[in-house]
Every structure is written in structure tokens, then in C-alpha cells.
Amino acid sequence: MSARLLRQFATVLLLVAVQLAHAELGVTATSDESGYVRGRTNTFTFRLELFSNVFELADNIHFAFPPGVTVSAARYVNEGFTNCPDALLLVLGMGTSDGGWFNPGHPSGCGRFDSSADGTAHVFSIDADVPATYVGDLPVDVIVEGDECCDPPPHGGTVTLTLPDTASRATWNFDEVVAPALSAGWQSSVVDGGVPWITTRAGADTRPNDARTTAPDVRGESILVSAPVAVAAAGGELRFRHRYATEEGRDGAVLEISIDGGAFEDIVAAGGAFRAGGYDGHIDDACAGTDANPLAGRDAWTGLQATYGTVAVTLPTAAAGHLAQFRWRVGTDCTGTVPAPNGWWLDGVVVGPSAPAGAAGPDALSASLEAGAHRSDVLSIGNVGGGSLDYTVTTASTDCAAPSDVSWLGAAASGTVGGGEHVDLPLRIDASALAAGTYSAFVCVAMSDAATLAMPVDLDVKDATCAFADRILANGFDDGLIGECGTSVRTFTRRDAFLFQTADGFAEDHYTGLRTGRLTGPIEFGNGVFDYSVFTVDGEINSLFLVGGTGVLSGTVPGNHVAVTFAGTPVTAFGGNFFGTEFTTHTAPATTMVVNFDDGRSDTFTTGRDAFRGYVTTTPIHAVSFVAPDQTPEGDLLDAVIDNVIAGRSR
Amino acid sequence: MRSHSVSRSTTRKPRALALFVATCCAYATASPAPHGSGGTTQVFTDRAAFMAALDGARFENKFTDVSPGASGGLRYAQSGFEYLVFTQFQASSALYNGRNSVSTDRATDEVVLTLTSDTPVNAIGGNFWSTDFAQRPVAGTITVTLSDGTIEAIDSTGPSNFIGFIAPEPIFGVTVDAPDNADAPPGTSGDRWPTMTNVVVGNGS
Numbered sequence: 001m002s003a004r005l006l007r008q009f010a011t012v013l014l015l016v017a018v019q020l021a022h023a024e025l026g027v028t029a030t031s032d033e034s035g036y037v038r039g040r041t042n043t044f045t046f047r048l049e050l051f052s053n054v055f056e057l058a059d060n061i062h063f064a065f066p067p068g069v070t071v072s073a074a075r076y077v078n079e080g081f082t083n084c085p086d087a088l089l090l091v092l093g094m095g096t097s098d099g100g101w102f103n104p105g106h107p108s109g110c111g112r113f114d115s116s117a118d119g120t121a122h123v124f125s126i127d128a129d130v131p132a133t134y135v136g137d138l139p140v141d142v143i144v145e146g147d148e149c150c151d152p153p154p155h156g157g158t159v160t161l162t163l164p165d166t167a168s169r170a171t172w173n174f175d176e177v178v179a180p181a182l183s184a185g186w187q188s189s190v191v192d193g194g195v196p197w198i199t200t201r202a203g204a205d206t207r208p209n210d211a212r213t214t215a216p217d218v219r220g221e222s223i224l225v226s227a228p229v230a231v232a233a234a235g236g237e238l239r240f241r242h243r244y245a246t247e248e249g250r251d252g253a254v255l256e257i258s259i260d261g262g263a264f265e266d267i268v269a270a271g272g273a274f275r276a277g278g279y280d281g282h283i284d285d286a287c288a289g290t291d292a293n294p295l296a297g298r299d300a301w302t303g304l305q306a307t308y309g310t311v312a313v314t315l316p317t318a319a320a321g322h323l324a325q326f327r328w329r330v331g332t333d334c335t336g337t338v339p340a341p342n343g344w345w346l347d348g349v350v351v352g353p354s355a356p357a358g359a360a361g362p363d364a365l366s367a368s369l370e371a372g373a374h375r376s377d378v379l380s381i382g383n384v385g386g387g388s389l390d391y392t393v394t395t396a397s398t399d400c401a402a403p404s405d406v407s408w409l410g411a412a413a414s415g416t417v418g419g420g421e422h423v424d425l426p427l428r429i430d431a432s433a434l435a436a437g438t439y440s441a442f443v444c445v446a447m448s449d450a451a452t453l454a455m456p457v458d459l460d461v462k463d464a465t466c467a468f469a470d471r472i473l474a475n476g477f478d479d480g481l482i483g484e485c486g487t488s489v490r491t492f493t494r495r496d497a498f499l500f501q502t503a504d505g506f507a508e509d510h511y512t513g514l515r516t517g518r519l520t521g522p523i524e525f526g527n528g529v530f531d532y533s534v535f536t537v538d539g540e541i542n543s544l545f546l547v548g549g550t551g552v553l554s555g556t557v558p559g560n561h562v563a564v565t566f567a568g569t570p571v572t573a574f575g576g577n578f579f580g581t582e583f584t585t586h587t588a589p590a591t592t593m594v595v596n597f598d599d600g601r602s603d604t605f606t607t608g609r610d611a612f613r614g615y616v617t618t619t620p621i622h623a624v625s626f627v628a629p630d631q632t633p634e635g636d637l638l639d640a641v642i643d644n645v646i647a648g649r650s651r
Numbered sequence: 652m653r654s655h656s657v658s659r660s661t662t663r664k665p666r667a668l669a670l671f672v673a674t675c676c677a678y679a680t681a682s683p684a685p686h687g688s689g690g691t692t693q694v695f696t697d698r699a700a701f702m703a704a705l706d707g708a709r710f711e712n713k714f715t716d717v718s719p720g721a722s723g724g725l726r727y728a729q730s731g732f733e734y735l736v737f738t739q740f741q742a743s744s745a746l747y748n749g750r751n752s753v754s755t756d757r758a759t760d761e762v763v764l765t766l767t768s769d770t771p772v773n774a775i776g777g778n779f780w781s782t783d784f785a786q787r788p789v790a791g792t793i794t795v796t797l798s799d800g801t802i803e804a805i806d807s808t809g810p811s812n813f814i815g816f817i818a819p820e821p822i823f824g825v826t827v828d829a830p831d832n833a834d835a836p837p838g839t840s841g842d843r844w845p846t847m848t849n850v851v852v853g854n855g856s
Contacts, residue, residue, distance in 0.1 A: 090745045092721050104723040104737070104745060513720045515747050515784055517757040520831065521840020523784040533838075548721070548744065548756070 025058060025115055025146035026051040029159040035166035039132030041072060041644075043609070046142060046161070048122045050115035054150045057111025062093065062100025063126050064141040068134060068184065071099030072512040073127035073551035075586035091549030094513035099549075100124075103147075111147035125586065127551065132171035133183055135227045138163040167230040167321075169352030174199045174209040182211065185227025191294065193220030193332065195343070205241045205308040205347035214343035215246050215332050219287065221294045222330040222344075228261075229351045233321035237275070237354040237386030238267075239312045239420055243305045245342040250335045252283045252302030253344050254295055255311075256327040259319050264327050266298065271316030275387070276418060277309050287334040295331030304338070308347065312419060314354050314387070324351070350420060357385030358447035359422070361497025362490035362616065365443070367429050368460045369486035374430040377488050379411065379443060379455070380500035382422030389417045390448035393425060400444035400454040408434055409457060411443045422500045424651075429459060431486075436463035490616040491603065492575060498614035498646070502573040506530060506648025516548040518556060522565070530647040531568040537561040537625050550586055551643065558583070558637030561596075561625040566647065571621050575614025576645035579607045580628030580638030591638055592630045598623040616650045690819040692801045693855075701776045701815035702851070708732075709774075709853030717748040721756050726767075732852045733768035739826065747844070749786045752810070754846040762827040762845045766852065772822050776815025777850035781807040781829035781843040791832045791843040798823035810848065817855035 032045035050058055063071060074091050089112045093099030103112050114120050130138065139162045146155030172183050180198035182188060188197035197213045204210040213222040238255075246252050256264040257272065268274070281302035283295050315324065330344050359382040369375060383389035393413040394403040410428030417423055427443060438460050445453040492498035507527035520543050522535035534553050536543055542556035555562050564574075580591045588609035595603040595613070598621070605613065615621070628638040695701035710732040717725065723745055724737035736753055738745055744756035755762055766772050781791035788809040795814045796802045799822070803814050807829070816822065827845040835841035 088742065088745060090721065090723060092723065092745075095720060096718075102723055515756050515758075515844070516721075517743060517759065519758070519784065519840065520842055521835060522838065523840065 024052065024152060024154050025056040025144065025156050027142065027144040027157050027159055028119070029142040029161055031140075031161045031163065033163060036128075036130055036138045036163045037166065037168040038130050038134055038170050039168070041127050041129050044126045044128060044140070044163070045077075046124045046126060046140075048124065048142065048144070049119035050113060050122065050144065051117065051119050052115035052146075053117045055115055056146045056149050056155060057115060058113035058144050058156060059103040059111040059147045060101060060143070060145040061113055061122070061124070062098055062102065062143050063124070064098040064143060065128055066134070066139065067097055068131050069097055069138065070095055070129045071097070071126060072129050072510060073125075074099050074101070074549040075125040076101065077123040077125050077585050077587065078121070094549060094551065099126075100143075110149070131176065132169070133176060133227075135165070135170060135185060135229045137165050165230045167232040167236070167353070169350060170229050172226070172349040173206050173347060174211050175206065177209065179209055182224075183227070187225045188213075189223045189225070191221035191223070193218035194222040194330070195220070197222060197224040203243075203341070203345050205345075210345050210347040212343055212345045213330055214340070215251050215330060215337045217337040218332065219291050219293065219334055220332050224328040224346070226326040226349065228323045228325045231315055231319045231322055231324050231351070232353040235317065235320045235354040236315040236324070237312060237352060237419055238315060238326060239310060239348070239350040239386070240346060241308045241310055241348040242301075242344065242346050243308050244301055244344045245304050245306070245338050246302055246330070246332075246344070247336060247338050248303030249281060249284045250286050250302075251293065251330070251332040251337060252281060252295060252300035253328065253330045254279070254298055254300045255313070256329065257316065257319065258325045258327070259316070260322045264325075267313055267316075268299070271318060273314045275312040275314055277311035278313075283331065291334035293331045293333035295329065296333070300331075308345070310418075310420075312386075326351075352386055352419070354386040354419075356383050356387045356389035356419065356447075356449045358382070358389050358391065358449050358451040359384045359494050359496045360391075360445045360447065360451070360453040361492045361494050361500070363453065363455060363493045364491040365427065365455060365457045365488060366491070367457070367486060367488040368462060369429065369431040370462045370464045371434070371436055372432050373485035374428065374432055375486045375488065377427040377429065377490065378501055379425045379427050379445070380422055380497055381417055381425065381445060381447070382496060382500055383417040383419050384496055385449070386419035388419075391415060391417065392446045394444045396442040396444050398442070400442050400452070403444055406441040408439060408459065409441050409443070424500065427457075429457070429486075431459070431461045434461045436461050487618045489601065489618075492614035492616070493612055495575070495612045495614065498573070498575050498612070498616070501616045501651050502646065502648050503651045506573065506646050507532075508644070508646050510551065510644055511553055512551045514546055514551075516546045518542075519544040519546065525645070526568065526647065529569050530566070530571055530649075532564050532566045532571070532647055534562065534564055534642070537563045547583075547586070550581070552581070552641040553643070554581065554639045554641040558639050559627065559629065560640070561627045562640045562642055563623065563625040564642070564645075565623045566621060570649070571647050572618065572650045573614070573616045573648045574621050574624065574646065575612060577609065577611065577643040578613050578626050579609050579611060579641060581641050582632065582636050583639055589632050589638075591628050591632070593640070594627050594629060596625045597621060614646070618650075692797060692799060692816055692818040694801065694803050695776060695815035695817070696805065696813055698776065698778075698813040698815070698849075701774075701813070701817075701855075704817055704855040705774055705851070705853045706856055707854060709851055712850045714748070714751050714753055714848050714850075717751070717753060719748055719750055722746045722748055725753065728768070731768060731770040732772065733766070733770075734824070734852065735765045735767055737763055737765070739763050749782075749846065752846050752848040754782060754786065754844050758829075758831065758842040758844050762847055763824060764827075764850065765824040766822065772852050772854060773820065774815070774817045774853045774855035775822055775825055775851065776813060777847050778810055778813050779807075779827050779845065779847045780810050780812045782846045783840065783844070784842060786844075786846070789843065792830055793845060794828045794830065796826040796828070798825065810846075815851070
């Protein structure tokens with residue numbers, strides 16, 4: 001008897017035996033996560049239970065997010081029982097706001113997700129890309145559609161899970177819209193002769209768009225109001241980039257805040273404090289009555305600031321843990337205006353925590369120098385939070401707990417980094433007094449947010465002399481050495497620190513919604529400048545196998561290598577998420593990953609799904625391969641996978 | 652009547668009608684209607700000639716409604732014609748569409764167009780070509796098999812490749828396949844995906 005007939009037989013028996021029981025398919029759902037983070041991929045674990053006294057199966061289970069939030073991966077963690085062996089189960093909707101599993105036989109075919117009277121558990125791991133511009137709580141509709149095998153209805157249902165806003169950093173560059181539209185939730189209004197705010201492509205700080213208004217020669221007011229955004233309970237900071245051209249002292253601009261929908265008031269009067277780029281003037285009362293500037297008598301930005309500058313303001317204490325809206329107001333009066341282009345340009349609006357958060361890298365530096373040579377590498381220290389981050393850089397021979405001078409390593413520095421900024425510090429490696437051999441030391445970074453970095457520096461001094469006079473020509477111009485007789489590899493575990501040292505224009509691939517299945521030849525990615533192909537290494541049996549919904553590139557056979565071969569512009573900055581997955585459950589346990597480079601170098605490290613690994617090199621990377629060689633404690637073999645790959649050149 | 656700008660071959664392979672029905676029966680079947688009076692199936696590789704040979708109503712579909720990426724079956728109905736586009740019975744996966752075109756998710760699968768309406772159809776045509784992983788046109792063979800067993804195979808050169816059939820008997824559908832290219836240059840992939848657009852169904856003489 002086939003499984004389907006068996007189920008139908010059981011269904012009949014149950015209908016007879018428990019006629020009054022609930023025959024419909026029901027669902028409950030919970031989330032392991034208690035919130036979401038803007039501007040990144042969030043991995044949510046959704047636990048569903050399907051209930052049905054007649055064992056009605058679910059054809060489709062999918063997850064609908066608000067517009068703008070996209071599902072980038074959908075993994076069914078506990079591949080369960082199905083009695084529908086000949087029905088396709090498709091993962092659809094990747095890259096859209098509604099994605100999940102669909103049985104195309106619906107409603108006539110049999111379903112794929114089983115149920116029971118006591119509830120059958122199904123666990124799903126869903127990646128959702130939440131834009132940096134998204135505000136508010138995040139509702140997720142968990143939609144279950146039964147195979148309609150048996151009456152009575154309903155055959156499934158929808159459960160809405162709401163993931164709270166955790167007041168993570170929100171960013172508006174206005175680049176997600178088509179000019180002249182404003183970002184979602186933002187509003188423009190005018191009073192009298194004011195000019196509406198729009199987005200334009202002409203004068204952006206970060207291309208393509210900015211938001212701007214012009215300054216008319218009559219009394220008026222041009223008002224831009226942000227979407228309401230949650231402020232961190234520990235305090236928040238607003239930053240933005242702006243420039244302006246107004247009639248000094250007569251026309252000008254101010255920033256105001258509303259807390260929890262209350263009245264707007266000037267950001268300073270409300271208790272905020274400019275950390276950088278505060279008001280630079282005062283608006284006079286030059287015109288009387290109805291011709292007067294609506295902002296007359298107030299401190300403001302006025303006059304000319306021809307290039308973009310940063311404004312950073314610590315938000316009022318009263319805003320902490322509450323919703324805030326911001327209002328940018330330009331006021332003009334009757335006395336005329338400055339020549340066009342005039343007005344106010346706005347870009348790069350960030351609302352985030354006011355506490356500093358350090359991000360330093362590389363995590364490791366490996367250098368090779370010819371005897372007598374020296375070279376400079378780079379240490380980046382960034383503040384990805386708010387406020388000011390103080391840092392101190394020292395060196396140590398063996399342990400950062402005991403700093404000491406290292407004769408061949410120059411790195412000592414100290415300073416301050418503002419929120420959203422980073423500094424690049426020189427690391428001077430001098431082999432002029434060193435004999436051939438290997439040397440090691442540490443660069444030690446202490447930051448005021450209590451974060452530290454102990455960066456091992458390994459130096460290999462070659463038994464050769466950097467004696468040629470024409471170092472530049474000998475260098476060939478293409479590897480970044482420019483006259484220095486040596487090479488280096490900087491290894492990063494932080495994506496943000498890696499990007500500090502990666503030049504703009506890099507290729508970035510997330511592998512969302514690709515075709516699936518076994519591939520017998522290489523596939524190509526890149527941005528037309530930094531291009532690469534992905535396959536297995538020569539001589540290995542089998543090939544790539546892309547599992548629907550997982551949004552990664554992976555091999556067919558555990559133990560095989562995933563190989564990346566670069567073409568086009570030489571790549572000197574390469575990174576991504578490199579890890580191992582178990583084929584059936586798509587889980588990514590902590591495991592060892594080995595990365596082999598075409599020049600013979602190798603990097604072995606422990607990794608997981610969210611672990612980043614990046615490399616900035618002085619010589620081009622031509623090819624690299626990945627393998628996860630270890631078994632799990634349960635004896636499962638893992639496929640090497642790569643995701644979120646960046647390929648570019650060092651800054 | 653035919654374009655000879657591409658290498659092509661036409662064969663007629665006996666196929667049990669039941670077999671073809673089996674490929675489509677998960678959804679519906681077309682009701683055969685008396686039409687035609689014997690003879691051979693005409694094969695066209697010139698779209699203009701094919702269109703000129705049609706009589707009466709026809710349904711042209713440029714698939715402007717499809718979203719790029721994976722999708723389930725696509726159902727269309729217009730002018731009394733109805734059909735389903737999906738992969739073959741017991742396929743590995745479903746469709747994977749481009750902008751204004753339909754293709755398969757898996758390289759090993761076929762695109763199957765199954766007529767599901769009562770309106771008799773004896774003419775069907777469209778643009779068929781092979782694509783690579785990134786949905787770029789790529790050299791290969793494209794094979795279109797009519798429900799009566801007529802097989803038309805051409806060297807795919809791109810989206811302008813047209814293949815049309817006018818059969819003496821009612822048509823139940825077509826199957827589009829892009830066999831892997833065993834002669835792909837070293838370092839390149841031989842995987843090929845069947846892709847189609849500008850499908851026309853109707854009747855011709």
C-alpha cells in the first residue's frame with residue numbers, strides 16, 4: 001500500500017472515530033530571536049508546530065516580511081517525514097519579501113510538511129536582509145497552506161511574529177530611491193515661499209542621491225521630517241553630512257527633534273549637544289512682520305559651506321529608549337538670496353547608539369622582506385558606534401599584557417576616532433638591522449570601549465639584498481609595493497575593518513536566488529572589473545551543487561574544495577563568509593576551514609556561518625580554494641561553502 | 652519558408668500519446684478535437700512565415716509578467732487558448748525565469764508547455780535558445796519536441812532563434828531541452844538551460 005493510500009485510509013478511520021475532533025490544519029510559531037538589526041542579514045530561527053487530527057499535510061510554508069525586507073536564504077533545518085515522494089518541494093521568493101517552501105502540486109497534490117494531533121515540529125532558518133532604512137518593529141507573517149486533503153476547513157493559517165526594533169543603527173543615504181522621491185517615511189512640506197525637499201543626483205556626498213532644497217529670495221520655510229526611529233536605551237546620536245549656501249545671517253537652517261510624537265523643538269533646546277559641526281551663526285530679524293524669516297532670532301547654519309561636512313549631535317537624554325523624529329528646516333526672508341545653486345544639501349543621515357564601538361584590523365599580519373629593506377603596512381581603527389573612541393597602540397615581544405618596544409616594528413600611536421569614522425595608522429617594519437630569519441611580535445590596540453586587539457606580526461627576512469636601484473620598475477607597478485622589497489598579507493576577521501582597507505569599486509556577491517543543482521563547469525561572478533569564476537579544483541570528482549534557498553556556493557562532495565579563480569583586474573583584497581555546512585540540515589557547526597592560495601600560502605581557522613575572513617595583500621591573488629576537512633562530533637562530513645564574497649583591491 | 656541560417660535537424664520519433672499526457676497530467680489535459688486530415692507536420696524557423704500561415708485567433712505571449720528567478724508553474728489563458736508552462740514530470744526542480752523569458756532552474760530539466768483548454772490547437776511556435784548559469788545566451792543545441800513526436804534541433808545562437816510547428820492533428824504541447832555541451836572549451840561550463848519567449852499558439856493550415 002502506498003504511503004498516500006495509507007494516509008487516506010487512516011484519514012477515513014479518523015474521520016469516523018473522531019468526527020467531532022478538529023480536522024483542520026493549525027499552526028503555532030515562535031522565534032528564537034528577540035529582535036532584529038538594521039542594515040544587515042538577520043538569521044531567524046522559526047519553530048513551527050503543525051496540528052491536525054487527520055494528519056493533513058502542508059503544501060506551502062512561507063514567510064512574508066514587510067516591503068523592502070527581503071528573504072535571502074531559507075533553510076529547512078529538520079528535514080522531516082513526507083509521504084509525497086514524487087512531488088517537488090520548491091524554495092521560491094528568494095530576493096523578495098515573501099519566501100519559503102512551495103509544493104507546486106497544491107492544491108491537488110499531496111503536501112510535504114507533516115502534522116499530527118499533538119503537533120509536529122518543523123524548524124526553519126530564514127535569512128532576512130533588513131535595510132538600514134527600515135524603522136519600527138518587524139512583523140513576519142508565517143503562512144501555512146494545507147493540501148486540502150480533508151474537511152473541514154480551514155486548511156492552514158497565518159501566524160504573525162513580531163520582532164521588536166532593537167534601536168540598531170539606521171542609515172539614510174537616499175540612494176535606495178529614484179530621484180526626486182524621498183526615502184520611505186520621510187516627508188517634505190513648505191510654508192509660504194519655501195521649496196519642497198527632493199532627492200537629486202547632482203550633488204551627493206555618497207552617490208547617487210542626496211536630499212536637498214533651494215533657498216528662495218522670499219520669506220518661506222522648507223521642512224524635511226525623518227521617519228520615526230527608535231533611540232537606544234543607553235542614548236543615541238544623530239550624524240549627517242551636509243553643505244549649504246544661504247544668505248549669511250538672513251537665511252539659514254536648523255535641526256529639531258520630536259520625541260514620541262511630541263512637539264518639535266530645537267535639538268539644543270531639547271537637551272542635545274553637538275559633538276561636531278554645530279551651528280555656525282545666528283539669523284537676524286532683518287525683515288518685519290510677514291516678510292520675516294520664520295527662524296529669525298535662532299542659532300543656525302547660515303552662510304556658505306561649499307563642501308560636505310559632518311554634523312554629529314548627542315541626542316537628548318529624554319530621547320533614550322523612545323521614538324524620535326528629526327526635522328531639518330530652512331528659513332528664508334525678504335532680503336534676497338545667494339546665487340544658485342543655493343539651499344541645503346543633506347546626505348548620510350545616521351541614527352545610532354551614542355556609545356563608541358571599536359573595530360580594528362587586521363587581526364594578523366604576515367610580512368616578508370629582503371634583508372636591509374623596510375616597508376609600511378596599515379592598521380585601521382574605526383568607531384562603528386557613536387561618540388568618541390580613544391585608542392592606544394603599543395607593541396609587545398610576546399604578550400600584549402607586557403608591552404615593550406620591538407626594534408623592527410614601529411606602531412606606537414594614540415588618538416581619538418569619532419562615530420562613523422576610522423583612521424589608518426602606519427605599521428613600520430624595518431629589516432635593515434635584521435639577519436635572515438623569522439621574527440614575531442605583537443601590535444596591541446586598546447580602545448576606550450574596552451575592546452582590544454592583539455595582532456600577531458610574523459616577519460620573514462630573506463637572505464637576499466634589496467640592492468637594485470630601480471625598485472619601481474623591478475616592482476612592476478601592479479602589486480602595491482612601489483619600491484619596497486617585500487610583501488605582506490593582512491588577515492581580517494571583521495568585515496568592517498576589512499572594508500576600511502578595501503578600495504571602493506569592489507565586487508560583492510551574496511548568491512541569493514541563484515539557479516540550483518549540480519553544475520559541471522565553472523560559474524562566473526563579479527562586477528565587470530573584479531571578476532572571478534567558482535568551481536572545484538582540477539582532478540576532484542564531481543562539482544558544485546547549489547542547494548535551493550541556501551544562498552551559498554558549495555561543493556557536491558564533502559571534502560572537495562570550492563575554488564575561486566580571478567580574472568580581469570588584479571585582486572588584492574578578498575574576503576567573505578567561508579564555512580562548512582551539513583548537507584541535510586544546512587546547519588553550519590563550528591569547524592575548521594582551510595584556505596589555500598595559489599602562491600602556496602595557507603590559512604587554517606575555526607569558522608561558522610557568520611564568521612568573516614578577509615585578506616589584503618600586496619601581491620595579486622590569482623586563485624584560492626576552500627575545504628572543511630573535519631567531521632562533526634556526530635561523524636557528519638561538511639561541505640565547504642562560500643558566501644557574501646568581496647573581491648577588490650587594497651585601498 | 653524556412654530559414655537556413657542555423658544548423659538544424661528535424662526528426663519524427665514515434666511517441667506514445669499516453670506518454671506525453673503523462674508528462675502533463677498532474678495539472679490537466681487538453682481535450683482532443685477533430686482537426687486536420689493527415690499529412691506531415693510543418694516546421695518553421697522563420698517567425699514571419701509561421702505567423703503568415705496562421706488562421707484566425709492566436710495567443711502571443713512575451714512573458715512580460717514573469718519575475719526573474721525561481722518560480723512554480725505558469726498558467727496563461729487568452730483568446731480561448733490556455734496552457735501551463737512548467738518542467739517535466741518528475742523534474743528535479745521548477746522554472747527559473749529571466750526578464751521576459753522562461754527557463755529552468757536545473758540544467759538537466761526541460762521546459763514543458765502543456766495546452767490545457769478545449770480550444771483545438773495545431774500551431775505552436777516561439778523563440779527558443781540555450782543559456783548559461785547567468786542566463787546569458789550561449790552556444791549549444793536547443794531541441795523542441797512536439798507532442799506528436801516531431802523533434803526540431805538547432806544550433807542555438809540566441810533569443811532570435813525561432814521554431815514553429817503546424818501539425819495535421821491537434822497539439823498537446825511542446826518540450827524544450829538544451830542538452831549539455833560536451834564540447835565546451837576547457838575552463839568553461841558545458842551546462843545549458845533551455846529558454847523560451849514569444850510563444851504563439853493558434854491554428855494554421
